[in-house]
Amino acid sequence: MSYAYLFKYIIIGDTGVGKSCLLLQFTDKRFQPVHDLTIGVEFGARMITIDGKQIKLQIWDTAGQESFRSITRSYYRGAAGALLVYDITRRDTFNHLTTWLEDARQHSNSNMVIMLIGNKSDLESRREVKKEEGEAFAREHGLIFMETSAKTAANVEEAFINTAKEIYEKIQEGVFDINNEANGIKIGPQHSPSNPALGGGGGAGGSQPGGGCC
Amino acid sequence: MISRVRNVVNSVMGGLAALPQPPERPQPDDLELKYPYCRPEFLQLSQDEIQVSADHVSRPIMVPREPNRLPWSAGYAEVINAGKSPRNEDQAATAQLCISRPARTPNRNTNKANNKGNNGNSGEDNPHQEAMAEEEEVRYNTDVEELHFTYFGVFDGHAGTGAAIMASRTLHYHIRDKMTDVSELLLPVTYEGMEQNHPGAGSKNGSGSGKPSSRVITKEHLIIGALERSFCEMDSQIERERLTFRITGGCTALVAVFVLGKLFLVNAGDSRAVLCRNGEAIPMSRDFTPESERQRLQYLAHLHPHLLYNEFTALEFPRRLHKTDLGKQTLYRDHTMTGWAPKTVTEDDLKFPLIFGEGKRCRVLATIGVTRGFGDHDLRVYDSHCLIKPFLTAAPEIQTYDMLEQRFGEDDFLIMASDGLWDVVANQDACNVVLDALTQFHPQDPNRYTSAAQELVMHARGTLQGKGWRRPAEDKPASGDDITAFIIPLYHYGNQHLSSPIVLSESEESSTREMETETEAEADPGPDSLDP
Numbered sequence: 001m002s003y004a005y006l007f008k009y010i011i012i013g014d015t016g017v018g019k020s021c022l023l024l025q026f027t028d029k030r031f032q033p034v035h036d037l038t039i040g041v042e043f044g045a046r047m048i049t050i051d052g053k054q055i056k057l058q059i060w061d062t063a064g065q066e067s068f069r070s071i072t073r074s075y076y077r078g079a080a081g082a083l084l085v086y087d088i089t090r091r092d093t094f095n096h097l098t099t100w101l102e103d104a105r106q107h108s109n110s111n112m113v114i115m116l117i118g119n120k121s122d123l124e125s126r127r128e129v130k131k132e133e134g135e136a137f138a139r140e141h142g143l144i145f146m147e148t149s150a151k152t153a154a155n156v157e158e159a160f161i162n163t164a165k166e167i168y169e170k171i172q173e174g175v176f177d178i179n180n181e182a183n184g185i186k187i188g189p190q191h192s193p194s195n196p197a198l199g200g201g202g203g204a205g206g207s208q209p210g211g212g213c214c
Numbered sequence: 215m216i217s218r219v220r221n222v223v224n225s226v227m228g229g230l231a232a233l234p235q236p237p238e239r240p241q242p243d244d245l246e247l248k249y250p251y252c253r254p255e256f257l258q259l260s261q262d263e264i265q266v267s268a269d270h271v272s273r274p275i276m277v278p279r280e281p282n283r284l285p286w287s288a289g290y291a292e293v294i295n296a297g298k299s300p301r302n303e304d305q306a307a308t309a310q311l312c313i314s315r316p317a318r319t320p321n322r323n324t325n326k327a328n329n330k331g332n333n334g335n336s337g338e339d340n341p342h343q344e345a346m347a348e349e350e351e352v353r354y355n356t357d358v359e360e361l362h363f364t365y366f367g368v369f370d371g372h373a374g375t376g377a378a379i380m381a382s383r384t385l386h387y388h389i390r391d392k393m394t395d396v397s398e399l400l401l402p403v404t405y406e407g408m409e410q411n412h413p414g415a416g417s418k419n420g421s422g423s424g425k426p427s428s429r430v431i432t433k434e435h436l437i438i439g440a441l442e443r444s445f446c447e448m449d450s451q452i453e454r455e456r457l458t459f460r461i462t463g464g465c466t467a468l469v470a471v472f473v474l475g476k477l478f479l480v481n482a483g484d485s486r487a488v489l490c491r492n493g494e495a496i497p498m499s500r501d502f503t504p505e506s507e508r509q510r511l512q513y514l515a516h517l518h519p520h521l522l523y524n525e526f527t528a529l530e531f532p533r534r535l536h537k538t539d540l541g542k543q544t545l546y547r548d549h550t551m552t553g554w555a556p557k558t559v560t561e562d563d564l565k566f567p568l569i570f571g572e573g574k575r576c577r578v579l580a581t582i583g584v585t586r587g588f589g590d591h592d593l594r595v596y597d598s599h600c601l602i603k604p605f606l607t608a609a610p611e612i613q614t615y616d617m618l619e620q621r622f623g624e625d626d627f628l629i630m631a632s633d634g635l636w637d638v639v640a641n642q643d644a645c646n647v648v649l650d651a652l653t654q655f656h657p658q659d660p661n662r663y664t665s666a667a668q669e670l671v672m673h674a675r676g677t678l679q680g681k682g683w684r685r686p687a688e689d690k691p692a693s694g695d696d697i698t699a700f701i702i703p704l705y706h707y708g709n710q711h712l713s714s715p716i717v718l719s720e721s722e723e724s725s726t727r728e729m730e731t732e733t734e735a736e737a738d739p740g741p742d743s744l745d746p
Contacts, residue, residue: 039277039661040291040668045262058266060274067654071275071668074677078271182271 003047003056007167008184009160010075010108012100013085014093015064018119021150022085023061026160031151038063040071048161050168056188057160069103076107080176080184081115081163086134088118088147089126094133101141109183111175115144115163122149248459249379254306256283256290270297271678275671281660284308285364289663289701291671295634296683296694303371304632304698305382305465308364313394315359315401359401363473364707365389366700368485370632372582374462377452377589381465388447389471392440399436400474437473438612441480449588449608456591464582464589464606468499468630470700472707475618477628482586482610484633489615489704490645491626497641498613498628502586504569504576511578511585511605512549515568523600526579527565534570535563568605574637578605586610622704624657625649627666630702634695635674638685647673648701663701671697 011019020035020042027044044059060079062072076082082104086093097116104114118134131147138145144162148155170176171185178185253259253267256278267276273293281287285308294302365386371378393400445467452461466483479487481499489496504511508530515521515528522528529546532554540561545554557563571577578585579595581602586609593602629644639647651666676685676692683692 036279037661039281039664041274042279043263043266043274058262060266060272067665068668071672074672075272075274077678078269 002054003188004053005168005171005178005188006056006058006186007080007164008078008186009057009059009081009083009163010079011059011061011083011085012072012076012104013064013083013117014087014090014096014100015066017064017085017087017090017093018150019064019083019085020061022083022117022119022148022156022159023059025150025153025156027059029153031153033151037065040068041075046160048164050161050165053168054188055164055168057164059160073103073107076104076112077109078182078184079108079112080167081113082108083115083117083159083163084143085117085119086129087120088129088131088134089120089123091128094118094129094137097137101143111170111183113144113163113166113170114141115146115159115166116141117159118145118147119150121147121154122152245458245460248376248455248461249383251301251375252379253292253302254290254308254382256308257292258283268294268301270294273675273678273683275668275675277664277668281664285310285366286703286706287660287663288366288703289665289667290699291664291667292698293634293671293675293696295696298694299696301375302696303375303378303463303465304634304696305369305371305375305378306698306700307367307369307382307386308700309386310362310364311386311390312360312362313390313397313400314361315397361393361397361401361473363393363471365472366470366630366702368468368630368632368698368700369465370483370485370584370587370634370696370698371463371465372584373464373590373593376460376462377587378463378465380452380455380461381448381467381588384451385444385448385467385469388444388451389441389469392444392447393437393473396436396440400433433474434476434614437471437476437478438614441469441471441478441612442610445480445482445588445608445610452589453591461589464584464587464593466502466584466587466632467608467610468632469610470628470630470702472617475616477615477617477707479613479615480610481612482588482608483584484636486631486633486636486641488629488641488644489627490629490648491620491622491704493625493645493649495641495645498615500611501633501636502584502611504571504578504583504585505573507585508569509549509552511569514605516549518604521601521604522565522568523595523598525565525595525598525600526568527563528568529563530567530569531563534567535559537564540564578602582606617704617708622708624703624705625652626704627663628702628704629670629699631670631699632695632697634693634697635670635699637674637695638690638693639670639674644670644673663703667699667701670699670701 011023013019020038021031023044024030024032027046038061040063042061044061045056047054047056049055060075062075084097084100084104086097116134116138118129118131134147135145144166146155146159148159150156171178176183176185178187253264253276257276258279259267267274273296275291275293277291278284284290290306292302292304292306367382367385369378369381455461466485468483468485468487469480470487471478471480479498481487482502484501484503486501487498489498500506512528529548531544531546535544539559542559543556544559546557547554566580569576569578570580574583577583579600579602581595582593585605586607588608590606591603594600595602627648629648635644647670648666651669652662655662655665673685674693674697676683683694684690685692
């Protein structure tokens with residue numbers, strides 16, 4: 001299917017916080033209570049609509065295990081958005097956020113939009129991290145924040161879509177150089193210069209960021 | 215341990231009597247693709263994922279989602295090149311196959327029933343059942359004996375993905391067919407005297423011992439013969455079908471077959487297999503390159519000088535010669551020599567050398583850097599009629615390794631990888647990287663070998679620093695080539711095999727002994743017999 005833009009996302013965070021389940025809920029609208037360990041990286045994709053534009057989200061779901069860190073780190077580069085996930089029922093996963101964030105900032109492009117996600121909001125009785133703490137951490141580090149449940153699907157759509165909206169706005173503001181694929185944004189075939197009827201925001205260089213689509 | 219190295223230099227010469235002429239035929243671009251671009255089936259990638267896997271900026275390392283899909287939960291990882299070609303030209307395949315006796319004429323196109331193919335997970339059950347269903351007609355005939363074997367293949371393509379994809383989809387069927395051709399000799403249980411076969415010498419009547427003039431042919435050599443024939447058949451199939459389909463490029467082939475208690479390593483190209491036992495790297499294949507095959511290539515040009523189209527010289531010189539060198543002394547070597555000798559430079563010596571360049575840049579006819587494999591039937595020297603194929607051969611070299619002579623542990627494994635890995639990682643270093651990675655997983659963890667394969671590929675791929683891929687640990691350039699690696703645990707096969715009656719043995723007696731062992735094993739399945 002054709003799209004106006006493709007955004008590359010990466011999902012990061014400690015092992016067992018529900019990264020793969022968030023992805024599965026978002027792409028397949030289902031929950032799998034027992035999920036195999038992710039080895040390295042897996043992929044998902046879904047089309048969304050923002051501002052009347054078809055946007056394809058290409059999501060790289062990474063392994064949380066420490067032993068895979070050097071491999072997953074190499075995937076940060078070239079992502080336009082990151083979902084940094086912790087588990088509200090495990091304080092250690094929240095405590096590790098600083099390390100994850102440093103890692104992400106160091107290995108990604110500086111404009112990458114980072115969404116902080118406190119997952120497993122359905123497990124209120126086992127909560128160890130208050131929502132306010134998540135909000136405070138996000139505020140302090142300039143992140144967007146949401147609590148989600150991959151199980152009930154609460155806020156899962158919003159988490160992925162709000163991140164996309166933020167990226168889209170940055171494109172409109174000209175913050176992202178959309179002609180540089182290392183920024184994790186690709187202009188879709190329907191925007192290519194070879195099809196001028198659909199607007200010429202194409203990758204042929206020199207065009208205004210987001211040009212032709214607003 | 216390495217009981218046999220077969221050099222097949224001579225076997226290629228026979229096929230050259232009829233020299234290929236530039237054929238009149240449809241342009242390849244007009245033909246339909248034989249197979250669309252794909253990745254190995256056991257990766258279970260969607261079209262979207264296949265696209266993502268070709269991301270030259272991030273170079274994601276792809277691993278099987280379900281490691282159990284590979285025989286023995288073997289590890290596999292691959293990564294695309296850093297931009298030299300839009301697609302990953304490496305391919306890989308695994309299969310668990312079965313032949314049965316009496317042999318039937320296999321139908322190559324439809325007979326998939328007794329193949330596990332790339333999708334194998336349970337490995338053992340289905341081939342049994344399916345083979346039985348397929349061979350129903352002959353079941354009443356006798357107790358159908360079955361011979362199971364496990365197959366891994368790595369194919370490194372060039373100048374297109376067609377040949378490598380076709381080989382990864384087809385070669386194991388050819389191997390099965392060629393083994394089926396000798397199934398009556400491989401599966402002797404109801405016959406006497408079959409341990410030492412006498413093909414064509416009335417072996418079926420069990421009177422082999424009464425014909426002292428026949429040569430003794432071991433089962434090992436029947437399997438080697440089947441493997442050699444399957445490689446030639448694979449190449450012939452590509453040669454035939456390229457007239458009706460678009461099958462681009464060529465590929466090397468490295469195949470491991472575990473059968474009858476032995477490991478057969480079949481190599482035609484510059485991919486490499488390294489066995490790691492007790493931490494020590496044992497090379498199981500030799501790389502075929504223009505440099506390592508110089509004498510074979512020169513001999514071929516010597517026998518058939520017209521293959522050089524008067525544009526190349528078969529001799530090798532220390533450097534490219536120029537007009538100013540005419541009449542002067544130079545050193546040279548030809549197909550008979552490994553050392554160098556002097557000669558006076560003549561006009562002929564000024565032609566471009568048949569083999570030229572050093573290391574990875576060494577080329578045959580200034581065109582290609584590999585000398586064995588499949589495909590390339592239409593490849594010509596740039597701007598010339600000069601065909602490359604006569605110098606390339608599908609004939610493999612086969613090494614065997616006795617898997618029953620010793621017991622293998624969980625940290626003993628076989629690495630099979632394309633040259634993308636070996637260009638930057640030495641044999642022993644590769645083993646060490648894998649051994650390190652294995653320590654992080656419990657021996658029974660199905661992800662163990664896959665994680666190790668991923669680490670190994672990562673080690674060779676490195677990380678993107680600035681504009682180039684580098685290996686930070688050693689601060690050396692990383693591999694920008696396609697990289698493919700299997701890590702195959704070895705303890706499964708040895709253990710599994712102890713419960714099978716069929717072994718490559720030198721005498722009937724030892725075969726009987728193995729059968730007794732099996733009976734015991736069945737009566738009391740020990741902890742060693744839990745393989746899935």
